[in-house]
Amino acid sequence: xxxxxxxxxxxxxxxxxxxxxxxxxxxxxxxxxxxxxxxxxxxxxxxxxxxxxxxxxxxxxxxxxxxxxxxxxxxxxxxxxxxxxxxxxxxxxxxxxxxxxxxxxxxxxxxxxxxxxxxxxxxxxxxxxxxxxxxxxxxxxxxxxxxxxxxxxxxxxxxxxxxxxxxxxxxxxxxxxxxxxxxxxxxxxxxxxxxxxxxxxxxxxxxxxxxxxxxxxxxxxxxxxxxxxxxxxxxxxxxxxxxxxxxxxxxxxxxxxxxxxxxxxxxxxxxxxxxxxxxxxxxxxx
Amino acid sequence: xxxxxxxxxxxxxxxxxxxxxxxxxxxxxxxxxxxxxxxxxxxxxxxxxxxxxxxxxxxxxxxxxxxxxxxxxxxxxxxxxxxxxxxxxxxxxxxxxxxxxxxxxxxxxxxxxxxxxxxxxxxxxxxxxxxxxxxxxxxxxxxxxxxxxxxxxxxxxxxxxxxxxxxxxxxxxxxxxxxxxxxxxxxxxxxxxxxxxxxxxxxxxxxxxxxxxxxxxxxxxxxxxxxxxxxxxxxxxxxxxxxxxxxxxxxxxxxxxxxxxxxxxxxxxxxxxxxxxxxxxxxxxx
Amino acid sequence: xxxxxxxxxxxxxxxxxxxxxxxxxxxxxxxxxxxxxxxxxxxxxxxxxxxxxxxxxxxxxxxxxxxxxxxxxxxxxxxxxxxxxxxxxxxxxxxxxxxxxxxxxxxxxxxxxxxxxxxxxxxxxxxxxxxxxxxxx
Amino acid sequence: xxxxxxxxxxxxxxxxxxxxxxxxxxxxxxxxxxxxxxxxxxxxxxxxxxxxxxxxxxxxxxxxxxxxxxxxxxxxxxxxxxxxxxxxxxxxxxxxxxxxxxxxxxxxxxxxxxxxxxxxxxxxxxxxxxxxxxxxx
Ligand SMILES: [Fe+3]
Ligand SMILES: [Fe+3]
Numbered sequence: 001x002x003x004x005x006x007x008x009x010x011x012x013x014x015x016x017x018x019x020x021x022x023x024x025x026x027x028x029x030x031x032x033x034x035x036x037x038x039x040x041x042x043x044x045x046x047x048x049x050x051x052x053x054x055x056x057x058x059x060x061x062x063x064x065x066x067x068x069x070x071x072x073x074x075x076x077x078x079x080x081x082x083x084x085x086x087x088x089x090x091x092x093x094x095x096x097x098x099x100x101x102x103x104x105x106x107x108x109x110x111x112x113x114x115x116x117x118x119x120x121x122x123x124x125x126x127x128x129x130x131x132x133x134x135x136x137x138x139x140x141x142x143x144x145x146x147x148x149x150x151x152x153x154x155x156x157x158x159x160x161x162x163x164x165x166x167x168x169x170x171x172x173x174x175x176x177x178x179x180x181x182x183x184x185x186x187x188x189x190x191x192x193x194x195x196x197x198x199x200x201x202x203x204x205x206x207x208x209x210x211x212x213x214x215x216x217x218x219x220x221x222x223x224x225x226x227x228x229x230x231x232x233x234x235x236x237x238x239x240x241x242x243x244x245x246x247x248x249x250x251x252x253x254x255x256x257x258x259x260x261x262x263x264x265x266x267x268x269x270x271x272x273x274x275x276x277x278x279x280x281x282x283x284x285x286x
Numbered sequence: 287x288x289x290x291x292x293x294x295x296x297x298x299x300x301x302x303x304x305x306x307x308x309x310x311x312x313x314x315x316x317x318x319x320x321x322x323x324x325x326x327x328x329x330x331x332x333x334x335x336x337x338x339x340x341x342x343x344x345x346x347x348x349x350x351x352x353x354x355x356x357x358x359x360x361x362x363x364x365x366x367x368x369x370x371x372x373x374x375x376x377x378x379x380x381x382x383x384x385x386x387x388x389x390x391x392x393x394x395x396x397x398x399x400x401x402x403x404x405x406x407x408x409x410x411x412x413x414x415x416x417x418x419x420x421x422x423x424x425x426x427x428x429x430x431x432x433x434x435x436x437x438x439x440x441x442x443x444x445x446x447x448x449x450x451x452x453x454x455x456x457x458x459x460x461x462x463x464x465x466x467x468x469x470x471x472x473x474x475x476x477x478x479x480x481x482x483x484x485x486x487x488x489x490x491x492x493x494x495x496x497x498x499x500x501x502x503x504x505x506x507x508x509x510x511x512x513x514x515x516x517x518x519x520x521x522x523x524x525x526x527x528x529x530x531x532x533x534x535x536x537x538x539x540x541x542x543x544x545x546x547x548x549x550x551x552x553x554x555x556x557x558x559x560x561x562x563x564x565x566x567x568x569x570x571x572x
Numbered sequence: 573x574x575x576x577x578x579x580x581x582x583x584x585x586x587x588x589x590x591x592x593x594x595x596x597x598x599x600x601x602x603x604x605x606x607x608x609x610x611x612x613x614x615x616x617x618x619x620x621x622x623x624x625x626x627x628x629x630x631x632x633x634x635x636x637x638x639x640x641x642x643x644x645x646x647x648x649x650x651x652x653x654x655x656x657x658x659x660x661x662x663x664x665x666x667x668x669x670x671x672x673x674x675x676x677x678x679x680x681x682x683x684x685x686x687x688x689x690x691x692x693x694x695x696x697x698x699x700x701x702x703x704x705x706x707x708x709x
Numbered sequence: 710x711x712x713x714x715x716x717x718x719x720x721x722x723x724x725x726x727x728x729x730x731x732x733x734x735x736x737x738x739x740x741x742x743x744x745x746x747x748x749x750x751x752x753x754x755x756x757x758x759x760x761x762x763x764x765x766x767x768x769x770x771x772x773x774x775x776x777x778x779x780x781x782x783x784x785x786x787x788x789x790x791x792x793x794x795x796x797x798x799x800x801x802x803x804x805x806x807x808x809x810x811x812x813x814x815x816x817x818x819x820x821x822x823x824x825x826x827x828x829x830x831x832x833x834x835x836x837x838x839x840x841x842x843x844x845x846x
Contacts, residue, residue, distance in 0.1 A: 018801075060792070065405050067353060067402060067403070067404055067405070070401055075590070082744070084744065085795070085796025098590075106441075110442055112445065113400060116356065116402050118352070119352055119354070153725060154725055159396060161398070195802055196723060196806075197723050198779070200809050200817075207828070232716070233828060236719075237788075264824055265825060268802060301664060345655070346600065351601065351653075361727070370607065371606055371657075371658070440593055441588060481668070482651035482669075483645060484584030485694055486673045486689070487689040488689045488691060489689065489690075491687065517579050517585065518582050556688070
């Protein structure tokens with residue numbers, strides 16, 4: 001049976017991708033960011049997932065305003081990096097797993113999540129930057145990735161409570177899958193940032209750190225945060241953090257924080273990263 | 287405050303649209319079908335809705351297989367009849383109500399329905415044929431229409447239970463809307479039909495009639511019907527009947543059947559029509 | 573799995589599921605292209621040439637060239653997409669349905685006018701096999 | 710409505726809601742068209758001519774021609790779509806953000822390096838008005 005072996009939260013700041021792609025990781029501005037991810041790279045190398053379910057949002061790239069799905073799921077065999085205005089990122093094509101993805105879509109729809117199934121979708125920095133942070137610059141990504149895309153661009157995004165519930169439903173589906181797969185759920189986006197309007201550059205370190213704390217200590221409490229609080233306290237684009245709650249919902253009640261990293265700034269954004277494992281599994285394996 | 291004043295279930299057989307558009311309503315084959323809708327036309331003329339929320343499915347017209355939303359909602363100012371291969375139907379452009387539609391989309395998303403918002407969508411016979419049956423051939427449709435489109439083309443469609451719950455959420459949103467609007471919810475599709483494979487032409491009159499009965503007497507029981515039962519008992523395309531459960535969910539527990547019509551055949555299909563009103567409102571107004 | 577529980581057990585029925593969606597993807601996309609009058613004209617003028625723009629399998633291409641509606645469905649076509657080709661060729665849903673059952677238009681209509689195909693005996697492949705077994709043994 | 714409850718109360722913030730989505734529809738669609746290299750080339754060669762293909766308001770057109778990023782947002786642009794125009798013009802998200810605040814690139818970066826803009830005093834228009842009121846009376 002498949003199982004979820006870790007949940008990872010990770011910012012997906014596009015400038016981090018640019019820095020990596022242009023070989024600037026040792027620049028004064030960037031070196032602490034990349035150093036901060038070294039431990040996570042070790043951890044993911046140990047975990048060796050067979051599959052990653054990556055929760056991200058499209059940034060006006062694959063979805064025009066014609067159609068705005070709340071939750072969509074990519075069932076294709078591959079997902080090409082999109083041209084966001086600078087040409088596509090020089091990273092490998094992301095391979096999917098159509099069998100698992102369709103299985104997951106079916107399970108979620110039959111469990112009352114109103115997914116949009118995507119047979120074709122190009123992926124932007126929201127999906128590729130976290131892969132770069134976890135795996136560096138390989139010729140191919142080490143495992144298939146199932147993209148789950150969340151609308152956080154047009155108000156309203158799904159609520160934190162709904163996101164957490166989706167995580168729960170993902171966990172159920174994974175646990176019922178018949179193949180032996182070690183699955184990592186990767187929640188991306190955040191942490192505090194605002195990149196439009198006169199309030200650009202807003203950073204709320206104490207709010208972010210409390211959010212990171214409560215991922216372990218009080219996940220249910222986090223689901224009660226209203227959307228407007230994310231916007232007001234962490235910047236308009238900080239709303240992306242609801243996606244971390246999908247990751248969190250996919251884990252057990254009782255988790256262990258294996259690693260955490262927090263840094264300001266990367267471009268306009270506070271960078272956050274957390275690695276959570278289920279305490280039940282941790283005990284078994286150590 | 288807005289209120290839902292009636293729920294109507296109505297087949298949307300394309301051949302009925304063709305018969306009407308070509309002036310064949312008095313042909314031997316068609317005259318009983320059109321006669322069957324006369325009472326519903328009178329009833330809707332008495333009800334005089336300010337707005338119709340129409341639940342329908344797209345038939346491979348507006349949605350390619352690239353993207354398959356489970357539930358989508360049209361927020362545009364107008365919806366043009368689509369060219370389904372014969373040129374567009376000669377019927378008026380359908381006018382929306384962007385204010386109400388966005389209000390409804392927000393309310394549904396915040397109440398945990400994962401809607402896809404459609405800023406542009408052309409509508410096919412699934413949406414226009416029931417309007418023709420209710421209103422005949424006017425120069426303009428008498429009120430705005432909010433299209434809610436349900437995936438029943440690619441398996442799995444949403445479950446009956448989920449559809450009913452969506453109806454409930456629609457009712458809540460309507461009741462909380464600040465304008466005085468009389469709203470009709472129109473559930474379309476069905477009844478038994480199969481239009482592909484060697485089993486084409488399947489009709490299950492007793493199942494259909496029981497479904498019509500239970501819309502009043504046992505709606506909760508109807509929500510327990512598994513998707514495979516619709517397919518097996520009423521034909522593969524009979525699955526469209528889950529959309530009637532959205533209409534039913536939008537009404538009170540206690541409803542009155544104002545009218546019912548059932549006829550076989552129209553092309554490959556059993557034609558069904560039902561008009562339900564909330565008993566509480568019926569009492570108040572008489 | 574419980575008897576009769578799964579939709580693959582239903583005779584003469586090809587539910588448009590993940591397998592059909594994957595297999596029929598380009599076939600259905602081709603059909604959708606016929607929603608434009610200009611494309612319908614081009615297709616009718618030279619169907620084989622038009623089809624070369626779509627990466628269909630040989631079997632799908634032949635099904636389209638032969639206007640073999642049942643075969644299209646078996647090759648992953650979805651009836652709603654396939655109906656755009658039907659319309660292009662001047663066929664109604666009723667005529668396509670008749671063709672898929674192997675009946676003449678007239679007999680199919682007669683069946684519909686007398687109440688349609690009964691569900692009795694048409695629910696389940698397993699049931700049909702059991703009945704056939706009883707008959708022959 | 711409770712104090713501070715609604716997102717329209719947040720200063721310097723233009724949440725991309727239904728109003729912005731309606732107002733900025735074609736502006737954002739124009740921006741998206743710049744995801745193709747060929748369109749970027751055409752736009753950079755003659756931006757005014759390129760813009761005529763999109764039904765923008767005068768104010769939107771001028772905002773684009775002036776590369777006035779804040780105005781684009783105020784006219785219904787969403788930053789993620791607008792960033793495609795930013796990229797076409799060689800600007801990073803950081804440079805666009807600086808421009809929207811009216812700061813120089815250097816000062817904006819300095820602010821970010823020292824921890825970013827504080828949320829204190831930046832939560833609520835009502836709160837700001839109340840504080841201003843206290844000061845002046
Ligand atoms: Fe983002
Ligand atoms: Fe239909």
